[in-house]
Amino acid sequence: MSRGAYLALDWGTTNRRAYLMADDGAMLDTMRDDRGVLAVGREEYPAELEALRARYGDLPVIAAGMVGSTRGWHEAPYVAAPVDAAGLAAAALVLDDQRFTIVPGVSLLTDTRADVMRGEEVQVLGAVAAGLAPADALFCQPGTHNKWVRTEAGRITGFATAMTGELFALLRDHGILAGMLGGSVADGPAFRDGLARGAGAADLTVALFEVRAGVLLGRRAAEDAAAYASGILIGADVGSQGAGGAIGTVHLLADGNLADLYAAAIAALGGTAVRVDSHAAFLAGIHHLRELIS
Template sequence: MRTHPGIKVNVPFIAVDWGTTNRRAYLIEDGHIAQTERDDMGVLAVKPGEFPGHVARLRARLGNHPIVMAGMVGSNRGWLDAGYVGCPSTLEALAAKVVRPERDVAIVPGVCVDAQGRADVMRGEEVQLLGAVAAGLAPPDALLCQPGTHNKWAVMKAGAILDFATAMTGEMFALLKAHALIGSEMTGDVDAGASFREGVEASGQDDLLSALFGVRAAAVLGRRASGEAAAYVSGLLIGSDCRARIDRPGQQVHLLADGLLASLYTVAIELVGGQAVVVDSHAAFVAGITHIRNLMP
């Protein structure tokens, strides 16, 4: 069991990070993770009207406790649209705007940017971003990155989400592999090795669209070995993503990731001149949603 700094909880509750394709639930007791489970019952796997039954089954396994949820469960594709809180956004603002689809069940709203000429949204990531700062895992003024299908870059100021941007990095990789001309070349595993690093370096030397077509040309001319293109394309995309956000040498990026994504983004951030600090994203989520639970009216 883990205890999270700055958290005081007297009443056990169940925290749920309910995304599009996956769901993770935590039983929280006195600031500790007493039990956790993960499955593939994301909101797309739940039919309309079935959410109460899924919640009842979670309680049967984890205990008959209040539940606080975040993520796509609060979207227009989820149980109930919880709306958005504008930037700058804080844990207090999120707690004040939770919605309750039934007794002892609360859904945390998302966060949005709605400015002239630019709009952006997130659901679930806001709990991790704010939780990382609240738990002391990241400083109150920081650049945070949460890699994924839709990668989030958040500027934190005085502990609040001041601004953020979403990059379709992971989705673009999947689309290229499945549908693009270069998809047939994108074989082999993606890792943080030489081909990935070559892609990151190339992302600063040419425009992205031209560099992507170069994957096809390299294959036709025998310039790149079979099985290396997927890692190279990943390097191109992630390198471009990082270059768009890191604007000074040595800039520190707190990275909410683990496993392969943590390795890939750490390498890319450092190759483009930044400094990566890996943060436990699960610990950040639990810290954030526990603070929200304590602040809820």
Template sequence: MSWAEGFIAVDWGTTNRRGYLVEADGRMTDEFEDDRGILAVGEGGFPEALNQISERLGDRPLLLAGMIGSNRGWIEAPYAPCPAGLPELAAGLQWVEPGRVAIVPGVSYLAGNRADVMRGEEVQILGAFGDGLVPADALICHPGTHNKWIRLDDGRIGAFRTVMTGELFNLLREHSILADLLREPARVDAAFERGVAHGLDKDDLSAELFSVRARVLLGQARREEAASYTSGLLIGTDLRIGLGEGGDDDVVVMGRPELTSLFAAALRIAGRGAREVDGEQAFLAGCRHLVELIR
């Protein structure tokens, strides 16, 4: 089958993958999500993993995005340097099987001592622009394991910065002295708001993290508040970095709703407007626009 008759889009990350069946008219009619990320597949297992996707969603051309194209994935797709838009991504596709299986390149940024890379988020960001979900010039916050702050300039990714907020929270929850205090889910409450305000105002993250435990031990804070406060503290620190990327307009917060809601709430505490965009919708839009450029 040709790309014009429909295709399969795969967001293939480090620990998970999500596959979508996209029909010729652009509708998504089937999908799945599992834990077969690149680390679970392992070297040499990708052809079979790809066959499994086709068995589940049908015999269609495949567009693969995310960590599948990294140096830890299947076949490395070199980064497209900033500034990068949809045409640059289409031109940089790494063809595994000519005309049928392609891997989307990531995007890189270099400026002085600043060096950064992304894989997967670029499809969402540029897809959202292509579908009119974000303006041509915008500051975008993309929360996740490695949160991205992206400057969209004239519809292209002009600059971006990564903050390891999600990974740091997970490490604290699983491997730190705070682990037993962080089992509860973080929520937007008074403790979260206090954490955000502290992170925005103070430059003492590593010290304040230990104070989370000390306050509970000394009866100055409730154990039940620890996860929300710590989440707010990390996100507030993240915002202090990301908002330095410039601009006074509303920030577009893009990704999974359970994460975008936390960052949108934190942005409002910081006095900034926030508009949430669903990352899955944006990803599918990006894939559709890329297929239009290659078919």
């Protein structure tokens, strides 16, 4: 099938996405599967790579995400923020024998905070490179571990990871709220009530127990508990980014229901959500990095 020039991989923890790319950065084909790093033993990566090349052609590969972590194939050490695309390209791990390049992640270490990310930096820098977002911007990348990323002059200067999605999943499946959070989560009165309760809450754990108490005492319908709990968590997450109550413009790298929820939260807390196509941003970022590495 090889009409392409290279393969680009977004190789995450649970999922993997492959893109067949033309030399000018156009995407020719794509596929997604559940062969994330948790599903692949270290000794299995050569076979995984061979299978991808059997499908798309004997092409060089550039990959980002957890494949470069200590749980992946080969570790590509983090690059400390502040960093731009050129800094990431200079630190890329190139495996010449496999014609396989791994983009490093980004680390943050200050007197008070430590944080890391892998893969999200490609989307952020790609959005800037492609003109999908300005060089000075605040990005939000909702997911299991939501990322807030700040860029200045096209460089990642700071970021924060919020375990919002993972906390909701843990509350839904374990503990006192398990069995109460099976309802749908969508923007509506219950979700908005949760946003108001969670935004700026210094007593987040108290607010979460109120989900149960509210249902037991008839204050809230059982079918609304999940939306209310999600609102509390997302409200606390988004609210943490507002200095003096003003969050400003947020470039939202997401789609689907989760993007809708975060857009609603950002607007409810006085900000403006600008949606950015996360797939287009990743492709722009990975192609820019490949050009810099080449």
